[in-house]
Amino acid sequence: MAIPGAEVFGPLDPLDAAILAVLVEDGRASYARIGAKVSLSAPAVKRRVDRLVERGVIDAFTVRLDPSALGWRTEAFVEVHCVEQTSPARMREAFETYPEVVAASSVTGDADAVLEVRARDMRHLEQVVERIAAEPFVRRTRSSVILSPLVRRP
Numbered sequence: 001m002a003i004p005g006a007e008v009f010g011p012l013d014p015l016d017a018a019i020l021a022v023l024v025e026d027g028r029a030s031y032a033r034i035g036a037k038v039s040l041s042a043p044a045v046k047r048r049v050d051r052l053v054e055r056g057v058i059d060a061f062t063v064r065l066d067p068s069a070l071g072w073r074t075e076a077f078v079e080v081h082c083v084e085q086t087s088p089a090r091m092r093e094a095f096e097t098y099p100e101v102v103a104a105s106s107v108t109g110d111a112d113a114v115l116e117v118r119a120r121d122m123r124h125l126e127q128v129v130e131r132i133a134a135e136p137f138v139r140r141t142r143s144s145v146i147l148s149p150l151v152r153r154p
Contacts, residue, residue: 012057015040019048020057027061072118074125075149078132079111079142086112086137094135100128111142 012020018038022029031042031049038045052058067073082091088106091113095104103116115132119125125145133141 067118071120074119074121075146076117076125077144078115078117080113081139082112082137083139
């Protein structure tokens with residue numbers, strides 16, 4: 001039985017990939033429910049999930065929150081251009097202090113890093129970008145506000 005989405009898990013055993021596809025859709029699914037979808041018993045699913053955890057394929061079970069339901073309705077990508085010789089470790093150390101920064105990556109191209117930032121509204125976003133721009137290693141920033149997300153994958 002093919003489970004939609006299982007093909008994205010690459011070289012995993014097809015049953016493990018199917019189990020992961022079910023868990024991505026519903027992280028609270030019981031082993032019995034998963035088993036019904038992948039044609040395994042609940043104990044067999046549990047053994048496979050335990051092995052996926054041991055191997056590091058699954059690194060956490062968590063809750064996904066809807067930021068807009070929590071009042072964080074504004075989202076932007078912020079390019080950060082740094083002064084020379086700013087290390088990724090230095091950038092990480094600074095960006096981790098901002099609760100509004102939900103993701104930060106060093107990148108190739110003109111920018112040194114790209115941040116995904118969530119804020120309550122445009123004024124809050126502006127304040128966050130101003131604080132980031134004031135970091136001693138930041139030369140300049142460039143922001144792109146997200147109008148509507150087109151594809152989001154967990």
